[in-house]
Amino acid sequence: MSLSQQKLLLYGGLLIAGIVAPFVFPNYTFQITVLWVMILFALTWDILGGQMGYNSLGNIFFFGAGMYVCAIVQIGLYYDVGQYTASYGAVKVEFTSEQYYTGLFLGIAAAGLSSVVFAVIFGWVVFGLRGPYFAIGTLGFTLAAGELVGAWEYVGGGGGIALPVYPGEPDDRSLFFYTISFVLAISTFAFLRWLYSGRFGLAANAIRDDEEKAEGMGIHTMRYKTVGWAIAAFFLGMSGAVFGNMIGFIEPLEVAFPTVTFGIFMVIMCLLGGKGTLWGPVVGATLFHTFKEVTWTYLLGWQWVALGALIIILVVFFQQGIMGWAQDKWPERFGIAVERADTAEVADQEAAQ
Amino acid sequence: MTEMIEVRGVSKAFGGILANDTINLDVPEGRVTGLIGPNGSGKTTLFNSIVGYHPIDEGSIKFKGLEISDMHVQEIARLGLLRTFQQTRIYSKMNCVDNMLISVPHRTETYRTMFQEYPAELTEKAERLLEFVGLYSKRRLISGDLSFGQQKLLEFAMALMNEPKLLLLDEPTAGINPTLINGLIDRLQHAATELGVTLFVIEHNMPVIMNLADNIFCLSNGKLLAHGTPNEIKNDERVINAYLGAHFEAEDED
Amino acid sequence: MLDNISLLIQAPLLNVQLLLDGLFVGSIFALAAYGLALVWGVMNVKNLAQGDFVMMGGYIAWLLSTWGLHPIFGLPVAMVIMFGFGWVVYITIICRIINRDLFTSLLATFGLALVISQLLNLAFGPEVQVAISGFAINSFFDGMVTVANIKFIALVLASILAAMVVSFMKLSRMGQAIRATAQDPRAAKVMGIDTERIYAFTFALNAAICGAAGALISMIWVIQPFFGIAYSIRAFVIVTAAGLGNLPGVIIAGLGLGGAELYAGFVFGAELQQFTVVGLLVAVLVWRQIQQRRHRQAVQ
Numbered sequence: 001m002s003l004s005q006q007k008l009l010l011y012g013g014l015l016i017a018g019i020v021a022p023f024v025f026p027n028y029t030f031q032i033t034v035l036w037v038m039i040l041f042a043l044t045w046d047i048l049g050g051q052m053g054y055n056s057l058g059n060i061f062f063f064g065a066g067m068y069v070c071a072i073v074q075i076g077l078y079y080d081v082g083q084y085t086a087s088y089g090a091v092k093v094e095f096t097s098e099q100y101y102t103g104l105f106l107g108i109a110a111a112g113l114s115s116v117v118f119a120v121i122f123g124w125v126v127f128g129l130r131g132p133y134f135a136i137g138t139l140g141f142t143l144a145a146g147e148l149v150g151a152w153e154y155v156g157g158g159g160g161i162a163l164p165v166y167p168g169e170p171d172d173r174s175l176f177f178y179t180i181s182f183v184l185a186i187s188t189f190a191f192l193r194w195l196y197s198g199r200f201g202l203a204a205n206a207i208r209d210d211e212e213k214a215e216g217m218g219i220h221t222m223r224y225k226t227v228g229w230a231i232a233a234f235f236l237g238m239s240g241a242v243f244g245n246m247i248g249f250i251e252p253l254e255v256a257f258p259t260v261t262f263g264i265f266m267v268i269m270c271l272l273g274g275k276g277t278l279w280g281p282v283v284g285a286t287l288f289h290t291f292k293e294v295t296w297t298y299l300l301g302w303q304w305v306a307l308g309a310l311i312i313i314l315v316v317f318f319q320q321g322i323m324g325w326a327q328d329k330w331p332e333r334f335g336i337a338v339e340r341a342d343t344a345e346v347a348d349q350e351a352a353q
Numbered sequence: 354m355t356e357m358i359e360v361r362g363v364s365k366a367f368g369g370i371l372a373n374d375t376i377n378l379d380v381p382e383g384r385v386t387g388l389i390g391p392n393g394s395g396k397t398t399l400f401n402s403i404v405g406y407h408p409i410d411e412g413s414i415k416f417k418g419l420e421i422s423d424m425h426v427q428e429i430a431r432l433g434l435l436r437t438f439q440q441t442r443i444y445s446k447m448n449c450v451d452n453m454l455i456s457v458p459h460r461t462e463t464y465r466t467m468f469q470e471y472p473a474e475l476t477e478k479a480e481r482l483l484e485f486v487g488l489y490s491k492r493r494l495i496s497g498d499l500s501f502g503q504q505k506l507l508e509f510a511m512a513l514m515n516e517p518k519l520l521l522l523d524e525p526t527a528g529i530n531p532t533l534i535n536g537l538i539d540r541l542q543h544a545a546t547e548l549g550v551t552l553f554v555i556e557h558n559m560p561v562i563m564n565l566a567d568n569i570f571c572l573s574n575g576k577l578l579a580h581g582t583p584n585e586i587k588n589d590e591r592v593i594n595a596y597l598g599a600h601f602e603a604e605d606e607d
Numbered sequence: 608m609l610d611n612i613s614l615l616i617q618a619p620l621l622n623v624q625l626l627l628d629g630l631f632v633g634s635i636f637a638l639a640a641y642g643l644a645l646v647w648g649v650m651n652v653k654n655l656a657q658g659d660f661v662m663m664g665g666y667i668a669w670l671l672s673t674w675g676l677h678p679i680f681g682l683p684v685a686m687v688i689m690f691g692f693g694w695v696v697y698i699t700i701i702c703r704i705i706n707r708d709l710f711t712s713l714l715a716t717f718g719l720a721l722v723i724s725q726l727l728n729l730a731f732g733p734e735v736q737v738a739i740s741g742f743a744i745n746s747f748f749d750g751m752v753t754v755a756n757i758k759f760i761a762l763v764l765a766s767i768l769a770a771m772v773v774s775f776m777k778l779s780r781m782g783q784a785i786r787a788t789a790q791d792p793r794a795a796k797v798m799g800i801d802t803e804r805i806y807a808f809t810f811a812l813n814a815a816i817c818g819a820a821g822a823l824i825s826m827i828w829v830i831q832p833f834f835g836i837a838y839s840i841r842a843f844v845i846v847t848a849a850g851l852g853n854l855p856g857v858i859i860a861g862l863g864l865g866g867a868e869l870y871a872g873f874v875f876g877a878e879l880q881q882f883t884v885v886g887l888l889v890a891v892l893v894w895r896q897i898q899q900r901r902h903r904q905a906v907q
Contacts, residue, residue, distance in 0.1 A: 212442075216435070
């Protein structure tokens with residue numbers, strides 16, 4: 001079987017597995033949905049972190065921002081948002097089925113687009129910082145955003161905001177959100193696969209390897225950085241919108257902007273799987289999510305300690321991640337080899353024989 | 354003959370040290386110009402000033418008549434003014450072909466081309482240039498795994514891929530095995546004559562630069578000491594005193 | 608918010624209170640920041656667990672106070688324990704990340720911060736704690752301005768400690784060795800300095816400084832397992848604003864941050880006090896970046 005046939009089989013198999021999973025494991029639908037979200041987290045972080053060498057600790061900002069934008073759109077289309085949050089609990093607010101779906105899909109679209117705008121604005125501010133300053137800067141403004149939103153009464157302040165109730169049965173609801181999350185994750189993967197095959201992939205890697213050299217060769221580094229972050233923001237924003245609706249209730253620091261937890265998990269997942277590769281984040285996310293679910297169930301109380309220890313061990317001993325390790329072990333499979341021909345002519349002749 | 358680079362009254366100080374002191378020089382188009390001087394005379398500082406690595410304290414630098422002393426590094430590079438580094442800088446985690454492809458001239462890259470693949474002709478051009486420097490068989494290796502000399506050649510090939518009008522070379526023969534130096538010089542000359550790239554070369558290797566350059570500038574202690582053809586420089590008292598010293602006196606006595 | 612501002616204008620003595628409190632707290636911030644700058648400058652390790660070291664010191668002092676040892680005496684004990692802890696952390700974790708890329712130290716120390724804060728939480732619970740020092744509270748200006756004696760004592764102790772560390776660095780042989788290693792580790796090694804021991808000592812010294820800062824904080828403010836990250840960020844803000852190796856700058860920035868936080872807490876309300884620290888961080892970074900842009904460089 002040729003390499004491309006193998007790949008096709010792999011993709012097809014995973015696709016089918018993803019489609020049937022909620023039917024085969026109905027009790028785990030929620031966890032698998034979260035898995036797709038984690039995969040999206042890892043893939044989007046890797047655009048800037050792995051491919052470009054800009055370690056952002058603030059990507060979760062777009063997740064939370066998208067969540068809130070979507071909520072504002074969903075509610076705001078039919079009611080006054082300020083009144084809605086103020087009267088929550090006292091008054092039951094109804095949404096018709098049609099209102100729900102319109103609001104939701106418009107909200108998701110708005111979330112994606114607004115996140116792109118945020119990325120462009122913040123990028124302009126923050127891309128002049130390098131290395132640790134960039135990381136701390138992004139961490140800083142995400143923490144700040146969480147605090148600010150928590151003090152903003154219009155969207156419910158620290159109490160959070162309740163989202164419109166899904167018009168249907170609980171089982172249908174789980175399947176509905178599972179499907180959207182699955183589709184988002186697949187779309188992200190497919191889009192990135194296409195993106196990395198073009199010039200963007202090389203430019204991003206050049207920036208990672210030596211940004212000053214890249215500038216000295218005339219590369220429009222700012223463009224690639226901004227576009228990369230905008231793409232990450234786009235998918236993260238939509239994912240946040242969906243996730244908020246799935247949980248049903250948005251709390252600013254716990255659900256929307258969990259900076260110190262999920263914001264950092266993104267990084268760990270990519271480290272574990274292998275930064276700067278397409279499958280690395282996927283593998284890393286899957287392993288990490290499984291590890292997390294297992295420790296939460298069996299190590300309750302100590303799960304965070306286990307997580308912290310995992311982070312230290314990964315960073316100190318296993319930074320190249322699984323894909324990096326595979327590349328070291330089997331370089332030829334990744335196309336790294338010394339060719340026999342010394343010149344193009346000889347190579348052509350050999351190929352023609 | 355138009356001047357590629359016009360440096361007028363350029364000074365640059367770092368803290369208390371005046372690295373460049375009112376330098377005036379011209380780099381003519383289509384030739385090879387040399388820049389020599391003892392260690393610490395301000396050669397690399399001048400290069401850095403020209404490519405925009407740091408701002409200059411006073412003076413003006415013109416590239417084909419355009420003032421570049423307040424422009425950013427990328428903008429200057431996109432005009433066709435490139436430099437290579439003494440310590441040799443390449444994209445160490447990418448393979449050689451990719452290093453070459455990313456080095457295409459970026460003045461024509463747009464937001465749309467960002468998402469497109471590189472056409473086959475560019476890959477062929479990259480491979481031809483790699484062949485030119487003798488790295489064809491190693492083109493799929495990760496560039497960081499190459500030897501120092503091979504990396505230097507790769508950096509040079511990448512510079513050529515960018516179709517520069519002017520290439521600043523910072524000690525191109527440093528760290529190269531003497532037997533390989535001739536090969537490098539041949540390639541430099543080929544670039545200058547066949548590919549029409551103007552070269553501005555910092556060198557410590559006297560035989561090399563005397564052979565290669567059409568005219569030479571000599572710096573000493575941040576100031577321009579002398580300039581002229583290789584023969585004139587070789588016989589200039591001031592240069593000999595500042596720099597060549599024992600070297601050439603010993604030779605004359607043979 | 609506007610009411611609070613008008614209050615400040617109408618009652619100028621309130622400003623004195625806020626400034627004083629800011630001074631007291633800021634001096635401790637400056638201490639923690641100095642330790643961060645030390646480790647950063649000598650080993651190029653950005654210690655995101657700095658704040659958690661501070662919390663550890665605080666909990667040691669607090670725990671001892673519940674066992675009957677007055678926290679003022681708990682301070683040197685905390686310093687000694689934290690010194691040992693810092694040494695152990697160095698030889699197990701930090702020594703492996705010294706020559707790696709910048710992000711590695713951030714992430715590894717973040718993992719450490721996570722472990723420490725969670726262990727503190729498991730051991731002591733999530734309630735805030737204060738180490739009772741039992742000193743009198745003085746009031747001035749008809750009770751408009753109150754200064755707890757312990758705060759003043761803390762300021763004095765912090766200053767003495769800072770002076771001791773600085774003179775140690777300048778005058779002692781170990782201090783000279785540290786500075787030599789910071790400037791050029793390879794040269795230091797060639798001259799016979801055991802750089803590994805220097806690094807371990809520096810990191811342990813930083814932990815001890817944090818321990819002292821924590822003990823002081825436990826007396827004049829509060830400690831809580833998860834407050835650590837806020838202190839780490841404060842330290843980063845101060846070091847970024849002042850620049851490495853600029854001790855007077857660190858002091859001024861530390862005091863300034865203390866004052867700014869207290870003012871913000873008063874004017875905007877307690878909820879936004881956390882935001883001030885982070886907001887200042889972003890502001891400082893942006894300002895640095897604008898500065899660097901003028902030099903055609905990026906903030907490295």
